[in-house]
Amino acid sequence: MLTLIPRRHRTSAEAEPPEAASEGSDVSDAVTPPARKSRKQKDAEPDIANPWTAGERFKSAAASGLIWIFCGAGVLSLGATILGSGSETETAPIEVQDAGESQRVSAFAAGFVDLYLGGSREQEDQITALLANGVDTTISLPSEPTEIGTVTPGEAVQIDETTWVVTVSVEQQATDEQPPTSQTWQLPVITDETGAIAAAGLPSRVASPARGDLAVVAGDEVSDSDVTDTVSAFAEAYLAGQGEIAPLTAPDTAISAVTPAPYAEVTVPSVRTSQEIPAAPADGDIVRTQITVSATTAEGGTTQLGYTVDLRWRDRWEVSAINPTTSTPTTEGEQS
Structure with a gap:
């Protein structure tokens, strides 16, 4: 039987004495999400009696906000299902049909890893x-x-109809004592x-995914003024109006300028290509160029694009x- 999340809880004044839940029975209480509290803040609310939560542990889970991270603001569904203990688990992933379910599972996993670590x-x-x-346990x-640090849900791979494996990344910002770190966890x-x-x-x-020997061809700097003048004028019109x-x-083509123009000034310090530009x-x-744009906002902030x-x-x-x-x-002669 799954240890599941109920739809609502009642205050201790309304709670009935705990009863043992039989196999296959459904618990249909709904939960109104409380505000998330700091991990260091001790919950002062009275204990919540519930057959499967052991009272305090569900109240704490609700207060932590973990329950609500994977379900949004909607009502949670609750049920109990007996899983066949003797069934074999398939190792090959199957195609995930429900993108919403995949996102819900990923969010649950990220919240669980956040709470656990x-x-x-x-x-x-x-x-x-x-x-x-x-x-x-x-x-x-x-x-x-x-x-x-920051916990980010990653890919949720569906192994069979009920089983998933979720990859979660944990990014820790640099401090005076240590450089930034990146961890990968699975749940x-x-x-x-x-x-x-x-x-x-x-x-x-x-292990975190390795970059390996992946690379792109950077190309050479373009010296043809017709090319550089065109991309520079285009960047100015496209981003700065x-x-x-x-x-x-x-x-x-149906290229339109970004509106309203996000930048006050735009320059193109680099134009590169891995092709040889024909003399005639x-x-x-077609020539494919990689351009670097230096864009400055009206407030003076500059970023590279x-x-x-x-x-x-x-x-021309x-x-x-x-x-x-x-x-x-x-x-040549075809746009990709």
Whole structure:
């Protein structure tokens, strides 16, 4: 049976004496989410009697805000499902049909990892309340909460109809004592058709994805003034509203300037390409450039931006696309 999250709780004045929940029974109470409290702040509300929460641990979980991170502001669904203990778990991921469910599982996992890594001894019961039945609940947390940085939900891979594995990243900002760090954790999660959700185990630390030898071809600096003048004028019109877009773009493109113009001044300090620019271009020839833009706001703040801009020859170089890839076009005369 899953250890699940109820739809609402009652105050101790309304709560009925605890009763043992039978297998397959449904608990249909709904929960109104309280405001999230600091991990160091001790909850002063009276204990909440509930057959499966062990009172204080659900109240603490609700106060922490973990329950609400994966369900938004809607009403939580609750149900209990008996999982076949003898069934074999498939190892190959299956196609996830419900993107909303994937996001909900990812958010739950991030909240659980946040609570587990940053929690203190006072949170041990509320963590146990979010675990599925049958999971080893021997949990030992520090006496004081731990500052762990930013927790971000990652990919939720669905193993079978009820089982997920979620990758969660934890980013710790640099301090005077240590440089910034990045950690990757995984959490198994189970769900059922009623919307119930629980952690099927404790988080595990895994190796962060390696960058390996991935690289892009940076290309060479462009010295052709016709190319550099065109992309510079285009960047000024596109981001700063200086000049018109239409005279700088190919006739069959639908590129519009960013409005309202986000920057007061724009310069292009670098234009690069991995192609050889023809000395005598023919109609339809395409050159893909990688440009660096230095953009300054009206308040004086400056930032660096990067764009991949395709130019097509038609008596002159014209912008034919702002391309999402830096890969070199393979066919002249065709826009990719």
